[in-house]
Amino acid sequence: AQSVAQPEDQVNVAEGNPLTVKCTYSVSGNPYLFWYVQYPNRGLQFLLKYITGDNLVKGSYGFEAEFNKSQTSFHLKKPSALVSDSALYFCAVRKIGSQGNLIFGKGTKLSVKP
């Protein structure tokens, strides 16, 4: 069965430090992987995606993610965190055979302290 896991409910980082939000997936074949961000009282916003090609994907707001096939991971990273990055982050994988249909993880709350 296809699934995506975000092992951390919350990640705490000091402003200016690098951040990592973890995601692992389980899917047969080549995965389509996504990261979305949700700010308080808002809908989800697309950050970045991996479809094919370079394993390091760059996205909005300085975020990047690295696709690692051997570890079945797609961790979200940023070299220097901002307080404004504090939000809920969702990893997602496209459901095989179902265009546009995504399976979302439970989300990780990122808290960046000044």
Next chain:
Amino acid sequence: DAGVIQSPRHEVTEMGQEVTLRCKPISGHDYLFWYRQTMMRGLELLIYFNNNVPIDDSGMPEDRFSAKMPNASFSTLKIQPSEPRDSAVYFCASTPGGTSGGDMETQYFGPGTRLLVL
């Protein structure tokens, strides 16, 4: 483009009442998705449409929930009768799909409707 539009943004109702949530997808998008978000269950896909046709409604909780898409620019999610456990934030999202060109894989979310059933 105005993005995905949802109305109302907030709804407070009493148990047993009918609730109708509305969504206008981004013009030209072929796919429309309805999600429900709660603290306990996270983000759940309820149903999605392709070219106004329901494709997968396996996430709809029970017969009290129904969704329609009468045309490419409008969809409704109805709960009748509503119950307190239906309290959640309901999101609508759309994606271009293959026939519209552009990015077929990225979902664009509306701001959500926050529903409280008393």
